[in-house]
Amino acid sequence: MAHPLNLLVIDLETRSDTAILPEDRDPESFPKPIQHEIVTLGFLLARIERDGEYERYNVRKLGAASIAERGEREILAGFWQMIDKQHPRLVTWNGRSFDAAVLKQRSLIHGLTAHNWHRTDPRFGYDYRYESNWHCDLMDALSDFGASPRLGLDEAARALGLPGKWNGCGAVVAEQAAAGDYAAINRYCEGDVLNTYVLYLRWAYLSTRLSARSHNASVQHLLDYLEANRELHPHWGEFADRWQSSDRPCPVFVSEPLGGSGPQSPESHLRSEDVMP
Template sequence: MQTCPASAPDPEPAPTPRPASTRVADAARPVRPRPVDGAAPHDALLALDIETVPDAALVPPDWPPDRFPKNAWHRIVAISFVTADILREPGGRESYAVTACRSGGEGDWDEARLLRAFWRFFEARRYRVVTWNGRAFDMPTILARSMMHGVEAPAWFRRGTRWEGYRHRFALDWHNDLMDATSEHGAAQRLTLDEAAASIGLPGKMGEHGSRVSAMVAAGETERVRAYCETDCLNLYALYLRWAHLSGRTDAAGHDRSVLDLMDHLDRARAASPHLGRFVDAWRLCSAGRAMVVPAQAGSETIA
């Protein structure tokens, strides 16, 4: 698959002018959220990703080096996320306003402290969780390592109902593993996050890869790992915006407002977090042949 150029070289370039798009240019930024109806199970999105290294104390000595370790044998070194308020629109549609793109804790925190802080953060709001392969890897790993360290996670297990909740595979308004959802739950071939990102003009991994995380951690480059994990979350969040439009959770105008809001957030964050600025610059470059916005609906056309 054709890939987009990697991140812009340092020093930081001047922001690239936005591609012309009447609908996005004229769209107002989403207003801050109105109070959420108490009946709504979620008031925010949490697009989540983790980075891990093998736990040398647990991986058996005879475990084949080319075989992926089991979930519990992964030590978590970064938990990163994009959070966004869910804005309820007239007619029941949604749009989304970014509140943060960051990693949890500090780079020198140990795993147990990171997990305790994550679950306190998670309990503070009613999140709809979005992951990529998170049902098979990210969440089982977080839960296994939490159990190992004696960290409780009641919200993950007790919120929801008998039929809907974070642990229900088909309850996509609770935990949407987008890799699973876009493959029709395994009926079709699964894409990697990088492949899915390229399909809608996102920059993808920008030259980094999860296979390099262990070397980065060994070299003391924890902040580089956290930045890489955050860019994965940005790809994931932007993919969710397009999926939300596909599935009717948002309409074209809501999708476009949400995209513009994300790009504005990254532009404002570039001074403090240069990797976020590099991501949005690469996004503008990569999307030259792929519209960031969804096409205006033509109306009532049907296939005869």
């Protein structure tokens, strides 16, 4: 399959699996991926539409799967089934170092298989680091694969006027899970998913997957989706409100060129001598 059919943005919230942590482990060290038990998997699924040579994304579903309703094995099996059925481009933030590693390594424990993950494109598929068609680790891509300093999700989001981590913190997930407050974990996880998705939209425009028109259409579709579901999910509406009322000088929509649908903004007509010292 040459092209993904959907876009799947995910984020994991985890806690240490104390049953397999080494007894002599430094308590201050961060556990290895296989030592993280999944608490919540947040996701946004969007259909990839073709707009000439560009893409456009329409949100299909936003949500979170939590161990409050199902076991970790069910969460993992559901993820691999989604990869098999939806043929998505996976979008993560630090996913190659953490999220995808946790998903694969924890699946070893539960005896699961990941068919399409490994067979979609054996050479340039989900596990190929330098091709973003099937798995785009946005943090890795923005750092030019380690050539420049890596950005945290919160600092990248806030730089663009997004809410960032306004409604939670990963450091307290284990405590919240112990208290049974899975709803708070889900809200926080979905917030990270939304931040990642909007950052991806801007990156996709920068990298010319999206034109200015299709970027703006994708943003508007997201805002319409959040507004339509505000009553059932108030934190989705709060995300949109905080984003649109931000005092950061970063536009929600990009400038569209007159008389065309290409990715260039109207400022592209400026000559280099007009902007260079």
